[in-house]
Amino acid sequence: MPARSRAAPIAVRPDQRYIWYGPSLLLLDHQGVADEHAPLSGLYFRETRYLRRLRLELNGELPWLCAIGGSEPRELLAGLSYPELSGGGGGGTGVSGEEVPTNAAGIPWRAVELMARYRLDFRELWVEVVLTNRSRQRVELDAAWRLSADYADLQEAQAEERQQEAPVEAMPSVDPAGGAALRFRYGHPDLPLETSVETRGPARWEASADQLKTRLVLAPQWPITLSLHVTAQDTELLPDLQGERQRDARLAVWRRRLTRVTAPGEQMISAAVNQAMDDLGSFALLEGEPDEWLAPAAGMPAYPALFGRDSLTATWQATVLDRGEQLSAALTRLQGYQGTVVDPTRDEEPGRIVHSVRRGPLARLGINPFDRYYADFASPFMFVISLAQLYAWTGRMADIERHWDAACRVLDWARDYGDRDGDGYLEYLTQASQGPQNQGWKDSGDCILYPDGRQVPAPIGTCEIQGYWFAAQQLFAVLCAARGRLGDARAYWQSAMELKARFNRDWWVPEESFIALAMDRDKQLVRTVTSNVGHCITAGIIDDEHLPAVVDRMFAADLFSGWGIRTLSANHPSYNPVGYHLGSVWSVENGTIAFGLRRFGFDARAVHLIRAVLDLAALYDHFRVPECVGGYSRADWIHPSAYPRATIPQAWNQSALPLFVQTLLGLQPVAPLELLVVDPVLPPWLPELTLKGLRVGGATITLRCWRDSHGRSHAEVLRARGKLRVIRQPPPESLTAGIGDRFKAFADGLLHH
Numbered sequence: 001m002p003a004r005s006r007a008a009p010i011a012v013r014p015d016q017r018y019i020w021y022g023p024s025l026l027l028l029d030h031q032g033v034a035d036e037h038a039p040l041s042g043l044y045f046r047e048t049r050y051l052r053r054l055r056l057e058l059n060g061e062l063p064w065l066c067a068i069g070g071s072e073p074r075e076l077l078a079g080l081s082y083p084e085l086s087g088g089g090g091g092g093t094g095v096s097g098e099e100v101p102t103n104a105a106g107i108p109w110r111a112v113e114l115m116a117r118y119r120l121d122f123r124e125l126w127v128e129v130v131l132t133n134r135s136r137q138r139v140e141l142d143a144a145w146r147l148s149a150d151y152a153d154l155q156e157a158q159a160e161e162r163q164q165e166a167p168v169e170a171m172p173s174v175d176p177a178g179g180a181a182l183r184f185r186y187g188h189p190d191l192p193l194e195t196s197v198e199t200r201g202p203a204r205w206e207a208s209a210d211q212l213k214t215r216l217v218l219a220p221q222w223p224i225t226l227s228l229h230v231t232a233q234d235t236e237l238l239p240d241l242q243g244e245r246q247r248d249a250r251l252a253v254w255r256r257r258l259t260r261v262t263a264p265g266e267q268m269i270s271a272a273v274n275q276a277m278d279d280l281g282s283f284a285l286l287e288g289e290p291d292e293w294l295a296p297a298a299g300m301p302a303y304p305a306l307f308g309r310d311s312l313t314a315t316w317q318a319t320v321l322d323r324g325e326q327l328s329a330a331l332t333r334l335q336g337y338q339g340t341v342v343d344p345t346r347d348e349e350p351g352r353i354v355h356s357v358r359r360g361p362l363a364r365l366g367i368n369p370f371d372r373y374y375a376d377f378a379s380p381f382m383f384v385i386s387l388a389q390l391y392a393w394t395g396r397m398a399d400i401e402r403h404w405d406a407a408c409r410v411l412d413w414a415r416d417y418g419d420r421d422g423d424g425y426l427e428y429l430t431q432a433s434q435g436p437q438n439q440g441w442k443d444s445g446d447c448i449l450y451p452d453g454r455q456v457p458a459p460i461g462t463c464e465i466q467g468y469w470f471a472a473q474q475l476f477a478v479l480c481a482a483r484g485r486l487g488d489a490r491a492y493w494q495s496a497m498e499l500k501a502r503f504n505r506d507w508w509v510p511e512e513s514f515i516a517l518a519m520d521r522d523k524q525l526v527r528t529v530t531s532n533v534g535h536c537i538t539a540g541i542i543d544d545e546h547l548p549a550v551v552d553r554m555f556a557a558d559l560f561s562g563w564g565i566r567t568l569s570a571n572h573p574s575y576n577p578v579g580y581h582l583g584s585v586w587s588v589e590n591g592t593i594a595f596g597l598r599r600f601g602f603d604a605r606a607v608h609l610i611r612a613v614l615d616l617a618a619l620y621d622h623f624r625v626p627e628c629v630g631g632y633s634r635a636d637w638i639h640p641s642a643y644p645r646a647t648i649p650q651a652w653n654q655s656a657l658p659l660f661v662q663t664l665l666g667l668q669p670v671a672p673l674e675l676l677v678v679d680p681v682l683p684p685w686l687p688e689l690t691l692k693g694l695r696v697g698g699a700t701i702t703l704r705c706w707r708d709s710h711g712r713s714h715a716e717v718l719r720a721r722g723k724l725r726v727i728r729q730p731p732p733e734s735l736t737a738g739i740g741d742r743f744k745a746f747a748d749g750l751l752h753h
Contacts, residue, residue, distance in 0.1 A: 009619065009620065009621050010619045010620055010639050010642075012620070012626045012642050012646055012648045013301075013645070013646075013648065014030070015029060015030045015038075016028070016029065016030070016038075016040070016041070016301070017029075017030075017032065017068055017076060018300060018301050019070060019073060019074055019075060019076045019118060019119075019120055020073055020074065020120065020282060020283075020300045020301070020304060021073065021074040021120040021121060021122065021282065022122055022247075022282075022283075022284055022285050022286040022287075022297070023045060023046045023047075023122075023123075023285055023286070023287065023297070023304055023305075023359070024043075024044070024045050024120045024121070024122060024123060024124075024125070024232070024304075025043075025044040025045075025120075025154075025300060025301055025304050026042075026043050026044075026076070026118060026120055026125060027040055027041050027042060027043075027044070027301050028041055028054075028076075029041050030065075031062060031065050032065045032068050032078050032080070032116075033054065033055035033056075033062065034051060034052065034053055034054040034055065035052075035053050035054075035055055036052065036053065039157060039158075039160045040157050040158060040301070042054070042150075042152075042157070043125055043230060043232070044154055044304070045123050045232035045234075046232075046234070046304075046305075046359035046360065047153060047154040047155070047304060047305060047358060047359050047360030047363075048151055048152075048153065048154070048193060048232075048234075048359075048360050048361055049149070049150060049151060049152045049153075049154070049157060050149060050151070050184075050193070050195040050230070050232040051125075051147060051148070051149055051195060051197075051230060052148045052149055052150040052152070053146055053147055053148040053210075054145070054146075054147060054230075055145075055146045056114075056116070056129060056143065056144070056145055056146075056226075057143070057144050057146055058082045058083075058112065058141050058142070058143055059083075059105055059107075059141050059142050060142070060144075061082070061083065063080035063081060063082040063084075063112070063114050064080060064081045064082065064083075064084035065078060065079075065080055066078075066079045066080055066081055067079045072278070072282075073278075073279060073282035073300075074119060074120045074121075074282065075117065075118065075119045075120075076117070076118040076119075077115070077116070077117055077118075078114075078115075078116040078117075078118075079113075079114070079115055079116075080113075080114040080115075080116065081110050081112070081113060081114070082107075082110075082111070082112040082114065083103040083105075083107055083109055083110070083111070083112075084109070084110065085101075085109050085110070105141070107135075107139055107141060108135040108137065108139075110134070111133055111134060111135035111139055112131055112132070112133055112134070112139060112141070112218065113131070113132045113133075113134050114129055114130070114131050114132075115129070115130045115132075116128070116129045116130075117129075121244070121248075122244045122247060122248075122286055123231060123232045123233075123244070124229065124230065124231050124232070125228075125229070125230040126227070126228070126229055126230075127227065127228040127229075127230075128225060128226070128227050128228075129225070129226045129227075129228075130223050130224070130225050131143075131216065131218065131223065131224050131225075131226065132218075132221065132222070132223040132224075133218035133219060133220055133221065133222060134220075134221065135220060136220050137220065138217065138218065138219055138220065139216075139217075139218040140215070140216070140217050140218070141215075141216055141218075142213060142214070142215055142216070143213070143214055143215075143216050143226060144211045144212065144213040144214075145197070145199060145211060145212045145213075145228060146210060146211050147182055147184075147197055147210060147211060147212065148168075148184075148210055149168050149184035149186075149195045150165075150168060151166075151168065151186045151188070151191065151193050151361065152361075153360035153361045153362040153363075154301075154302075154304070154360050155358075155360060155362055155368075156360075156361075156362065158302065158645075163362060163367050164188065164191075164361050164362065164365055164367060166186055166187040166188035166189075166191070167187040168184055168185070168186055168187065169184065169185045169187060170182060170183075170184055170209035170210065171183040171184075171185065172207030172208050172209060172212075173207055174204075174205060174206065174207050178200075178201075178203070178204040178205060179198065179199060179200045179201075179205055180198075180199055180205035180206060180207040180212045181196065181197060181198045181199070181207065181212075182197045182207055182209075182211075182212055183195065183196050183197070184197075188361075190364070190365060191361055191364065191365070192234065192235045192236060193232075193233070193234055194233040194234075195230065195231070195232060195233065196230070196231040196233060197212065197228065197229070197230050198228070198229045199212045199226065199227060199228050199229075200226075200227045200229075201214060201224070201225065201226045201227065202224055202225075203215055203216055203217075212228075214226075244286075246290070247286040247293055250290065250293050250294070251281055251284055251286070251293070251294070254281060254284075254294060254322065254325055254326070255278070255281055257322070257325070257693070257695075258277050258321055258322055258693070259320070259321040259322070259323075259691050259692065259693045259694045259695065260274060260691075260692045260693060261273045261274055261321070261658075261661060261689065261690070261691060261692075262689075262690045262692065263686060263688060263689050263690070264687075264688050265686065265687035265688050266685055266686045266687070268614065268618060268623075269614060269657075269660075269661075269686065269689070270689075271623070272614065272617050272618075272623035272657050273321070273657045273658050273660075273661055275622050275623050275624075275654075276318075276623065276654040276655065276657040276658060277318065277321055277322070277654075277658060279622070279624070279649050279651075279654045280296060280314065280315075280318055280326065280651060280654055280655060281294075283296035283297045283298075283299075283300075283314075283651050284296055284297075284326070284329075285297055285305075285306060285333075288332075288333055288336070289332075291328070291329060291332050292329050292332050292333040292336075293329060294325055294326045294328075294329035294330075295311055295315075295326070295329040295330040295332075295333040295334075296310075296311055296314055296315065296326060296330070296651045297311075297651065298310035298311070298647075298650065298651055298652075299627065299647040299648075299649060299650030299651055299653075300647065300648075300649060300650075301647070302645070302647045303647055303650070305356060305357060305358045305359060306333065306334075306354075306356065306357040307355065307356045307357075308334055308353050308354050308355050308356065308376060308378075308379030308382070308383075309355070309376055309378040309379040309382050310650075310651055310652050311330040311333070311334065311651070312327070312330055312331075312334070312379065312382040312383060312385075312386045313382060313588060313592075313652045313655065314326075314651035314652040314654070314655040315327035315329075315330045315386065315655070316382075316385070316386040316389045316390075317588075317591060317592075317652065317655035317656060317658065317659040318654075318655040318658045318659070319389055319390065319393050320393075320658050320659070320661060320662040320667060320694075321658045321661070321691075323393050323394060323695040323696070324389070324390040324393045324394055327386055327389065327390050328390060328399065330386070331383065331386060331387060331390065331402075331403055332402070332403075334353055334354060334379070334383060335383075335403060335406045337353075337354040337357060337372055338351065338352070338353060338354070338406055338409060339351055339352035339353075339354070339374055339413070344431035344432065345369055345431075345432055345433075346369045346372060346373050346374055346432060347369075347373065347374045347375035347430060347431050347432045347435050347439075348372070348374045349374065349413055349417045350409065350412075350413060350416075350417075351380070351409035351410050351411075351412050351413030351414075351416075351417075352374045352379075352380055352410075352413050352417075353374075353376075353379040353380040353382075353383045353410065354372055354373065354374055354379065355373050355374055355375055355376035355379055356370050356373050357370075357371065357372055357373075358370040358371055358373075359371070368434050369432050369434060369435070370434075373432070373435065375428070375430050375431075375432060375435040375436055375439045376439050376443070377418065377426060377428050377439045377440055377462075377465040377468070378440065378441055378464075378465065378468060380410040380413060380414065380418075380472075381410070381414075381465070381468035381469055381471070381472040382468065383403075383406065383407065383410055384407045384410055384411065384472040384475060384476050385468070385471055385472055385475055387399070387400070387403050387407055387475075387479065388475035388476070388478060388479055391479065391482070391671070391672070392669045392670060392671060392672075393669045393671055393695075393696060393697075394671055394697060395671030395672040395673075395674070395696075395697040395698075396671075397482070397483075400479055400482060400483060404479075404483075407476060407479070410472070411472065411473065411476060411492070414426065414469055414472075418469070420459055421459075423523065424498075424499065424502050425461045425466055425502075425503075425519060426461055426465050426466060426469055427458075427459040427460060427461040427519075427521075428440065428458065428459060428460060428461075428465075429458045429459040429460075430458065437458065438460070438462075440460075440462035440464055440465050440532070441462070441464045441465075441532060441535060441589075442462075442530075442532065442567065442581040444580045444581050446574075446579075446581075446582065447567070447568075447580070447581035447582065448460055448462065448517065448518055448526070449517075449526075449528055449568075449572070449574055450526055450528065451526075451527055451528050451572070452573065453572070453573040453574045456518060456520050456526050457520065457521060458521065459521050460518050460519075460520060460521070461518060461519045462517065462518045462532060463507060463515050463516060463517060463518060463532050463533060463535075463536050464532045464533075464535035464536055464539075466499065466503055466507075466536070466541060467535050467536040467538075467539030467540075467541040468535070468539060469499065470496050470499050470500055470503070470539055470540065470541040471496075471539040471540060471541070473492045473493070473495050473496035473499070474492070474493060474496045474540070476492050477489045477490070477491075477492035477493040477496065480492060482672065499541070500540075500541050500543070503541055504541075504542065504543040504546065506519075506525075507519070507525065508546060509525065509527050512527065512529060512553065513546075513549035513550065513552070513553050514529055514533060514549075514550060514553050515533045515536055515542060515546075515550065516528075517529075517530050517532055517533075528568070528569070528572060529553070529558070529559065529568075529569040529571070529572070530567060530568050530569065531554075531559065531565045531566060531567045531568075531586075531589055531593070533550060533554065534554060534565055534589065534590075534592065534593035534596065535589075535592060535593075535596075537550065537551070537554075537593065537596040537597065537600065538592050538593060538595055538596025538599065539596070540596075540599070540600075540733065544600075544735055547600055547602075547735060548735070551597065551602050551605055554593070555605060555608075557570075557633075558570040558571045561585055561631050561632065561633055561634060561640065562612060562633055562634025562635060563585050563612055563613070563615070563616045563629060563634050563640050564585040564586070564587065564589075564590040564609065564612055564613055564616065564629075565585065565589065565590055565593055565609070566583050566584070566585055566631040567579075567581045567582065567583060567584050567585070567586065567589070567628075567631070568581065568582050568583045568631075569583075570583060570631065575631070577630040577631040577632050577640075577641070578630045578631075578641060578642070578643050578644065580628065580643060583630075583631035584628040584629060584630060584631050584643055585616075585628060585629050585630070585631055585640065586627075586628045586653075587613055587616065587617070587625040587628075587629075587653040587656050588650075588652040588653050588655070588656050590609055590612075590613050590656065591613070591655070591656025591657075591659045591660065592656075592659075593609060594606045594609045594610050594613075594659075594660065594663050595659055595662070595663050597609065598663045598664075598666065598681070598731065599731050599733055599734070600731070600733050600734060600735050601730065601731065601733075601734030601735045601736035601737055602735075602736070603681045603736070606663060606664075606681075607664070607681060607683045610660045610663065610664065611683070611685065612634075613625070613656065613660070614657075614660070616629065616640070617657065619639050620648070622649075623657070624648050624649035624653070624654070625648075625649075625653045626642040626643065626646035626647070626648040626650075626653075627642075627643055627646040627647040627648065627650050627653070628642070628643045628646060629641065629642050629643070629646075630642060630643075661689070661691070664680065664681060664682065664686065664689065665678055665679075665680045665689065665691075665703070665705055665715070666678055666679030666680055666681065666730070666731065668729075668731065669696050669697075671696050671697035672697075673725075674697055674699070674723050674724050674725060675724070675725050675726075675727070676696045676701075676724055676725070676726045676727075677726075677727055677728070677729050678703070678705070678715045678726060678727070678728055679728055679729060679730050679731065679745070680705040680713040680714070680715050681713055682705060682706065682707040682713045683707075684707070684711075686707070687706060687707045688704070688705070688706040688707070689704075689705050689706075690702065690703065690704045690705070690718075691703045696724055697722070697723075697724065698722045698723070699720065699721065699722030699723055699724035700720070700721045700722060701717050701718075701719065701720045701721070701724060701726070702717070702718040702719040702720075703715060703716075703717055703718070703726070704716050704717075704718050715728060727745075727746075728745045729742060729745050729746070730742060730745065
């Protein structure tokens with residue numbers, strides 16, 4: 001790569017500031033307020049906007065926002081000043097001598113300093129504003145919280161179009177102690193929603209239908225604190241307060257038990273990975289039964305809800321650092337929504353794992369089917385794959401037993417419903433009127449294209465869902481063997497190998513040295529070059545003889561941008577660098593691909609791809625890569641832009657970072673055998689990496705890996721508690737590790753016993 005100057009931190013959604021905690025979201029505009037002029041702003045709980053307007057005014061004016069930011073996802077700090085100069089405003093006030101300019105009310109310019117803190121709890125918002133008079137004279141002014149509620153669905157706010165609406169009743173009140181309250185109640189007969197707003201402060205408050213107001217007298221250099229407490233109330237859905245405190249405690253325990261990453265020679269990767277895990281905790285929806293609380297939402301601010309494939313992908317990729325606690329919660333939560341009937345309005349079928357569970361008014365009223373929607377071919381197989389991952393890390397037979405029936409139903413669904421025409425491949429066809437046309441990894445409406453740019457008509461079988469099906473059958477065969485069901489294990493393994501043989505016979509495109517994107521309804525190959533094939537690499541469905549050529553093709557200039565693998569070849573007539581799946585780069589997808597490259601021995605390629613995505617993460621605050629970034633060439637652009645209105649952060653993008661750690665260290669857990677296999681490949685830019693508190697089965701270790709002066713990577717166990725054998729071996733499927741490499745690794749002996 002040519003040397004280029006480093007870009008300043010890249011702003012995504014630059015006109016918005018937002019914080020979140022589980023299903024709660026506060027979104028403010030560039031002035032630090034929520035108001036009608038910013039369509040998406042407001043306070044949301046479970047995708048419902050409980051406050052439309054939230055702004056503090058002094059004498060009817062907004063204070064001047066000087067700075068805003070926060071150190072954790074649930075908290076926002078802002079510094080403000082009042083009143084601001086009407087013109088100029090460089091150094092000082094722009095005047096000399098003893099003259100002190102004032103506004104029309106006689107208040108000196110910049111006399112009042114405001115420090116505001118916003119903090120979210122499960123269904124509550126706490127706001128604290130400290131006002132200090134920094135002038136030398138007493139200041140009197142009116143302070144008012146301007147408030148309103150509309151109970152719009154988050155999707156309505158995004159579209160700027162209401163599909164459900166009812167009157168909102170405002171009920172102001174004051175109490176003898178001087179405080180005031182304003183309660184909003186939604187008049188929709190099927191949505192029992194209320195917002196409670198209470199304020200306290202040193203002065204007496206007044207309440208009306210749209211504001212809480214008080215008169216403040218500020219002595220010089222004397223602070224006054226105003227507090228606001230907002231509670232979202234839903235009589236159908238809310239848990240009790242004790243349950244909410246237990247949720248906070250459970251999340252705190254999860255955070256304390258995380259494996260922590262240190263990298264003395266390259267601090268960026270440890271900071272990025274640890275931040276990613278903190279973010280994954282902030283996505284925990286904290287809903288359902290206690291063993292479901294940690295199941296994460298998909299991303300903020302657009303997807304504060306449960307999405308099947310997002311939740312499973314994010315949690316299995318992060319299992320290396322939490323031993324599957326979030327993954328276990330996601331499996332349990334999703335199992336409760338598994339399909340039981342044939343319902344075309346939801347694309348539900350028996351055994352199918354849910355695509356999304358949305359809780360906003362549109363879903364609750366049945367205006368759209370997304371309160372429980374199933375049109376996704378990735379989620380079912382990811383359920384089985386994730387269960388095998390969980391067992392590999394924990395070794396608990398109880399995990400298999402708990403989800404056994406659900407996993408069996410998934411594979412029954414694939415046989416009975418997934419293969420629509422009985423040709424041995426899976427095809428999707430959306431039935432729901434509002435459902436997405438495409439149900440594979442790429443679910444946007446325009447992403448499955450012929451080489452000439454035409455849309456491929458449904459039913460469609462994409463290559464990656466064949467790979468997912470293959471991997472799910474192989475891994476379920478392993479789970480069958482673990483339960484002693486050897487006949488079932490042989491049957492599933494044989495079925496997987498027959499699928500692989502058919503796939504390599506029918507889907508290989510020799511002129512591209514690649515796998516076809518899809519098979520259309522006429523059973524003709526769609527020979528478009530896309531990133532979907534990367535999932536097939538990781539799943540293991542591509543024959544060894546084809547893999548080297550496929551990997552080389554993945555890194556050709558039309559697919560590899562320098563920041564990652566593009567979703568669509570830049571040579572395609574429909575290529576669009578910021579199209580959702582038409583040439584953009586997805587961090588999560590590249591994490592999956594890197595994992596597969598390492599699995600099959602393409603170590604240099606894996607390291608190169610990981611470095612590219614880490615460089616991408618370094619461009620953004622808190623290393624939060626947007627939902628997807630532009631496919632612009634790194635050689636030409638200092639940063640890759642982003643998809644318009646991209647979600648940032650997104651759970652499965654953050655989870656790609658801990659997956660990179662597992663990939664670089666070659667960690668292969670076999671907890672049922674009390675075994676951890678390691679095979680570190682550390683590049684020059686990462687001379688040392690240590691995992692503190694790594695949990696495998698019932699053991700906990702500190703694992704240190706380092707690179708010596710000759711470029712060889714080593715590993716050692718520094719501390720251990722519990723029984724665990726740690727040995728060094730290349731991945732069993734590696735195409736580049738010869739018998740000599742394996743004997744050498746074996747000769748190194750046990751790293752720990």
